[in-house]
Amino acid sequence: MSTRLLWRDLPVHVREAATAWFGTDVAHEASQPSGFSPGLASRLTLGDGRRVFVKAVGSERNPDSPRMYRRELAVMRYLPEAAPAPRLLWAHDDGDWVLLVLEDVDGHEPALPWRADDLDRVLEALGRTATLLTPAPADAPSLVRDIEETWHGWRSLATLAGPGALAALDPWAASQGDRLVGLELAAPAAARGNTLLHGDIRADNLLLTASGEVVVVDWPHAAVGAAWCDVLFLLPSAVAAGGVDPERAWARFGPARDAAPADVDAVLAGLAGYFLYSSTLPAPKNVPGVRRFQAQQGHAALAWLRQRLEQPRYRQ
Template sequence: MSHTIVPAEGVRLPWEGVPDHVRRAVEAELGAAVVAAVTQTGGFSPGVAARLRLDDGRRVFVKAVSAETNDISARMHRKEARKVALLPPGTPAPRLLGSYDDGTWVVLVFEEVEGRQPHIPWERDELRRVLAALGELARIPAPDGVHAPREDGFGRWREIVAAYDAGEDDLHGLDPWVRDRIHELAEREDRWAVAAAGDTLAHGDVRADNILLTADGAVFVDWPHTLRAAPWFDLLISLPCIAMQGGPDPEETFAAHPLGRDADPDDVTTVLVAVTGLFLGGARLPAPPGLPTLRAFQKAQGDQALAWLRKRL
């Protein structure tokens, strides 16, 4: 199918746009003043994402958002602070150096990673490096405190069916293949958490804008969705986005990867049903403040996931 590349971007705020008292508090925690800030593109946060240079020579990465701009993003930052504190040594993730939370502004400060996001459209060698890194990540056991699969945005088919049966949704905009099978998809979606179960540490939201290519391989950033899941979970959720951004066919890539070859086919299809619903169901919701491309991004991912699902079913 044709590729519709949609950028992953929110409305970025420069570091200088953060209130003075918040910036002073962050500098106090770091024990140094910020002398330069470079805003980073890519990703969906409607707040700050910047590389900072401090007056003692250190470099850090900071992300910050106000709940008044987007309360969901503020809650995601708080969730990420809790999750990254649980990541075991050796996880390919930046280390959290400090945080600030006054109930409105939430700021996370990470060590700076010397790396860059993959090129889009995907280049073969860079994709190979990321697929290898996913294989290495799947070797890490999930630590205590990282939860097993649960709702967290899944269950969209069930929500759509409930609204349809109540006469509140006419299924407008959904593919005819989906409309004909909407109850079947919702029923199968109910089993996704069991199908995705496992003991592996999973990032839970692998996309190009959450990856930094480094001299040693790849580092994954933005960990609010991390969970305990099957080893192949991250591979599966990444492939619709990779395909949408110029990458290869998801089924072929999954089947060729060691994680995909070892996966139970029925479990994979069940989780793919839920992932397809997550994207296509989310795309039908109103756009959140400060995230103008999110719904189009979800729709493009959902279209790729649906094409893959139709092959498997």
């Protein structure tokens, strides 16, 4: 997915700052290969036997990644104790390199393709999390604003990318261009709510523990919106991995039962457009696999949207 850095690749001054806080050297490193950050993402065993999870990146590695780490650092500072997330232990920011030290969670990612029992476990846990994180902390940013600023995929494909771009991506989408643009325009209002959302839940951002917990990691996209949005964002990646019927999974998620079908369609359309348009752009520096993954998620979201729009019985 991405080209990870190792502990030895960090600048000396960053490693020295971290080891000074550790109070001991690093004895062992286990790099975590999944995900799309081009920085360090490693489980470290320290010289005194403690274990921590460390992530770090600098602007030379990718110009946007330090900003995302800073945003995650801000989230970690206001995230409620009830959130099923690793706790922030320490952070370093020298204006270029950003390093976060977090609790190391003894868990594993869901297997892909998704197993039915793992998916049920995650859906149940995310339903509980939505309740725990409502109302959202006052410091959290708005999902509505994020959508207004970044979800313009169908409009961009229709205007900037040329008349054949949409047809090349998907013939059905090309036949529904005006409808998709209309749904995309309705997405910000449809996503309005007062729940703190993770905003980017996928299998590689979930850890399943032996005690039955579901821990959610990597929180830079956290924002306030409708309680059902996190699972709607999750399902396209689950479908792309194989073996998941999104509408059946959606029906098993508690907050989905309170969602207006038209709002779900609008947010799903906006998400599909965001992924598909993004997939046509040049790859970010040192993140070679993200555009392919966005295309997979975009096509999965679009197929689910088409299913919903063409077969109203699924709304029952």
